[in-house]
Amino acid sequence: MILIVDDRRENILPLKKILELHRFSVDSAESGEEALKKVLKNAYSVIILDVQMPGMDGFEVANAIAGFSGARDTSIIFLSAVNTEKKFITKGYTSGGVDYLTKPVDPDILVLKVKTLQKLYEQQQELRATQDSLRKEVEVRKQAQEALSERMEELQKVLASLPQMAFTMAPSGKLEYVNEHWFRYSASATDFPENHPDDERCGDWKTAFANGKEFTREVRLKELSTGTYCYHLLRIVPIKQQDVVIRWIGTFTDIHSQKEAAELLEQQVELRTNELLLKNVELERTNHELQQFTWVVSHDLKEPLRKIQLLSDTIKVKYLRDNPDAVSYLDRAIRSAARMSTMINDLLAYSKLSVPENFQSTNLNTLLDEILLDFDDTISQKKAIITIDELPILETIPSRMRQIFQNLISNALKFAREDEAPRIRISAERIDNKAIDASPSPNGTYCRLIVQDNGIGFDEKFLDRIFIIFQRLHNRASYEGTGIGLAITKKNIEKHNGLISAQSRMNEGARFILILPIEQSK
Structure with a gap:
């Protein structure tokens, strides 16, 4: 029997299907701990073991298996998409592995290796x-x-x-x-x-x-x-x-063919590593040039827009006071220019999301108090009620978190129902893992933040669209905006190694769910 160990089911299923097509009996485990329990109960000829796993990694699992007398004839093939350096390959062999493959795996080569090791086991x-x-x-x-x-x-x-x-x-x-x-x-x-x-x-x-x-x-x-x-x-x-x-x-x-394959693999890994380093340097240079280009273009576009707005206002005031039709047309032109100026500013903010920044300990309650000052006029005008629970201190990039909450609060105020004052609540709880529906845990390493409102909401079938740049679910005449705010929010959440999703029904409000680590990994 073959055992596939990988913490991601989407990696297990194709490997399992390929091996079953070659008439292998296949079992699977989604963690190192589960794999060890199965090794104690069952005999496996080959274990295909992922290196990078939460909890016990592949090397630790291999070392533990080596101590089981019932698994002394079991051959271990390591798989890795990240740890491809020679030191990790060497560690794989010293941990008891007979082979070390990098993802994506050539299925034909993998099947040949498994057949050879299965025959050797028998x-x-x-x-x-x-x-x-x-x-x-x-x-x-x-x-x-x-x-x-x-x-x-x-x-x-x-x-x-x-x-x-x-x-x-x-x-x-x-x-x-x-x-x-x-x-x-x-x-x-x-x-x-x-x-x-x-x-x-x-x-x-x-x-x-x-x-x-x-x-x-x-x-x-x-x-x-x-x-x-x-x-x-x-x-x-x-x-x-x-x-x-x-x-x-x-x-x-x-084992001559295996040795040759391993040596060839080492050469290819070294070659690909060098190529990747060169590509990374080129990508960094390109990103820098793109940021400079975006700033220059944005600056050059904003200047003529300001002149268009200024001249249009001057013409309207000095020459067209008695011509309401012309004033109406000019007002529409001025509003279009203002909307384009807002879009340019949002695009410039979106382009800056790739700039690296340092994480620091952040008091979210203090940050939100400062943000709400910016919305004083709108909150008073709409008689909005905003409730903020006690929030934890997280490692964040404060400027990015400010953008996140500004966009979510702004949307909650903007998309309020006409017949009811906006009510917004921001709450938080610790959870045990990085998942939208993770269970609460007092000592969890992740935080689930929820921003809930009683606004017009949206149909959840459009959930995937709301985080895409320039995607809008409501017409521009009724609600202002460029369609970039939630795209910026999603980028900022990903910058924090987190997740974002939403739940809503039409005219029943919306809940935006943010999953963020309490402490960022070093």
């Missing part, structure tokens, strides 16, 4: 079953030497059927049996294949042999027919009877 299970059989065989050796011989013959048949190089050794270390694959790399059944001269000598094998311990090592073996060296995984397991080694069983598993 072979290892067969080998362990054979080891158990051998142990039982040794226990009755004194009583039935013939039974032992039959068991050895069975073992040799199993080893002969393996696609790997397989061999057995006597307790002294002398070769007793080799299968047919052995002769691709050695001309003699009594001599080991030739290692690459640059490989380390197996000094560790002498220690393992002396202590009767299992031995594993990557080696390069010279193929007789081609003279080339290929990577193999050497594994030698002791067979014991009453804690005494009576035989050694070993395999050489061809």
Whole structure:
């Protein structure tokens, strides 16, 4: 069975579908903790493990799995879309992984790797079953030497059927049996294949042999027919009877293609990283040029607009007092120029959202008290009632938070019902995770802010439109505005690593829901 571990279901589903199409039995877990519980209960041949997860990350999960005896033959493939540097890849291998892939994953390559590791797992299970059989065989050796011989013959048949190089050794270390694959790399059944001269000598094998311990090592073996060296995984397991080694069983598993793929992957990662750095530099330069262009264009557009407004007012006052039709046309032109000036100012504010600013501890109640002073005239004119609960202190960019609340309060006052005074309430509560419908939690790391009014509201089928720049749900003649305010609000919320949504019905008011972290991650 294959286990896919990823905290995002949308990542699990396509991988699961691909593997199931290749007749793999697939299980899934959406967190490291859930994966560990499943590993304790079930046997998995391969675990496809996401690196970047909340709670336990992939490396921690792999280290924990390594401590489970039932998962010692399980192969781990790491997946990552973020941690693609060589140090993370190295950490993946040292944490127990056999491969490290970056997203997006080529499904064909992934399936080939899983098939290879599944086959290796099955072979290892067969080998362990054979080891158990051998142990039982040794226990009755004194009583039935013939039974032992039959068991050895069975073992040799199993080893002969393996696609790997397989061999057995006597307790002294002398070769007793080799299968047919052995002769691709050695001309003699009594001599080991030739290692690459640059490989380390197996000094560790002498220690393992002396202590009767299992031995594993990557080696390069010279193929007789081609003279080339290929990577193999050497594994030698002791067979014991009453804690005494009576035989050694070993395999050489061809991992050359995996090593080449890993080396190629490292080269590609390095190449792509360099390309990304160059693209980032180019993008920063382009953004800077765009900001300068936006400021210049906005400044150059505002100057002639001011002249149009000034000259239109002068013409209306000096020359057209007795011509009401002309005054009406000029008033419309003046209002259009004022609306364009407002739109230019909003566009300039929108373009400045990409400028980096520092977060600082912010008292939202104090900030709102200052903002409400700007709306004194409108609040008095509309007899609005504004209630603000005790709000938490958050790490924010104060200027951006000021824009957020100014836009939301302005909209609540603007889109009020004609027959009822506006009522606006701003409340907050701590929640346990970054989600619009997250459960309240006194010690939660996120805050849910709600700005609620009793205005004209909107149809929720247009929810996706209200946060798009220049999108309006109401006609300009009835309600002023450029359609940029909520787009700026959404950009500012995203700048704070938060979420924004809304709930409403026509003529029943609206609730804007903001999700913000209490403290910004460093």
